[in-house]
Amino acid sequence: MENIAEVLQDKQELLFSLAKKSFEEVVAEITEETLVANGEFSIPTDDRLSLSIIIGLSGETNGRILINTSVAYGNNIAVAMNFGDPLDSQDDLFIYLAEFANMVCGRAATHINNQFGKREIWISPPAIFSAQDLEIITPNVSSMKAYYEFTHGKFILDMGFSESSYDDF
């Protein structure tokens, strides 16, 4: 009999591979670059603000998707979405990045639900934060990370799965 922990691990790896596929597809559509996950790196925050996008996952699988980058790199994606024109304000940066996160996670939810043939996950709208020394922690979550470095900047896709159930209904 297969170990329950192994089955869960396989399922989480499948979900993460579909999330990575969605990220790569959406970035390719926006930047016309083909993405391949890189080796591990950190995004230095000495001279730039950190920026993180958080999207909650619930349903059969609970957790969250986190996209980590810096304000400067996030701005590059927002400008690419704005057909290369500079942004008018910081509000625009957040709005474009919220749409970017919606595209990535919406597509991930579609891939995942199609793969499982049912409504496996639900996503909540993205929330975006920028700060000096930004600290984001989701307790009771085990996460998988993919690192992407391309001409628009460095991005870390972090998908966390709950070790306990947070949904009641």
Place this chain on the structure above:
Amino acid sequence: MTIFNLTGIFVKVFNDLFSYVDINHKFMCEVPESSLNSTEMVNTLVGISGDIEGNIMFGYTDKTAKALAAKIMGTASVDKLDIFVKSALADFYSEFCKRVTNEIKTDNLYKPSNGESKDYTLFSSNPTYVAGENMYGMISKVPSKKLFFKVDGEKFGIAYNLEQK
């Protein structure tokens, strides 16, 4: 269109939970926010999905975080915000959001204001702890609302945006 009184639900759940942990608390006011929210020193974000989707963000001070964590963990005091403290706070706010979604479900299933009952499917995601210097955040693309409370003499805010699909 929202057919339930969200402010009333948040205030009720807030009073229930803070009375339970026995910390001085009081609802102060409700203010409309722009979509770009300036955040507090320490924040916890919970995503809501299902028939209603959005985000709820709790913003509070370092002092409130420590006082609340000490009550939840049953210790005399908490000196620093370590992972155990953050985990305790996450559980508290998860309970808060579960109660909010439960109130919404109950209100609309048994006491519908427009005469039609609706059984909502609602989920809350894992709470995420967010902190940092000079932080700015956006929890929705449309303006969200913010409720201000006083907890143990300190400012405590709940910013939320919940939309029916």
